[in-house]
Amino acid sequence: MKRVYKTVFVCWALVFIISCDKNTDETYEIYNTLENIVNIDFFKYGVISDESIQVSGIGILKTKTVSKFSNHFGSFMKADSVRIIFDGNRVQIFSFTTDFNEEGSILDENNYLLEGGNFVYKITQENYDNATPCDGDCD
Numbered sequence: 001m002k003r004v005y006k007t008v009f010v011c012w013a014l015v016f017i018i019s020c021d022k023n024t025d026e027t028y029e030i031y032n033t034l035e036n037i038v039n040i041d042f043f044k045y046g047v048i049s050d051e052s053i054q055v056s057g058i059g060i061l062k063t064k065t066v067s068k069f070s071n072h073f074g075s076f077m078k079a080d081s082v083r084i085i086f087d088g089n090r091v092q093i094f095s096f097t098t099d100f101n102e103e104g105s106i107l108d109e110n111n112y113l114l115e116g117g118n119f120v121y122k123i124t125q126e127n128y129d130n131a132t133p134c135d136g137d138c139d
Contacts, residue, residue: 051079
């Protein structure tokens, strides 16, 4: 009987090992779906990061591959607040302290959709519509 248990255990262990996900990386992207010029500023403890981004029109703003075994989303974002500026005249701000759970927050990992094996946040017309007019003084 011991031999049967041992055989079952070994078979179960082999199936488990073979079925494990061998990919240890995850890729996150921020993608602009608008024709607008979009600037994204990342802040940590109120200080602007050197990872600020600008893109004119549709395209990827930021992409980074990080280990699944680290704080993967934190390794990607490296920010506690994000400012998105549209064409220099509208601004949308997300912060962990004020509106982390706001629907559509760029800081909420749950708002990144799995597409083609990557986790993607899309800046859409809804972001633009929810942005506050700032008339060129968006800083």
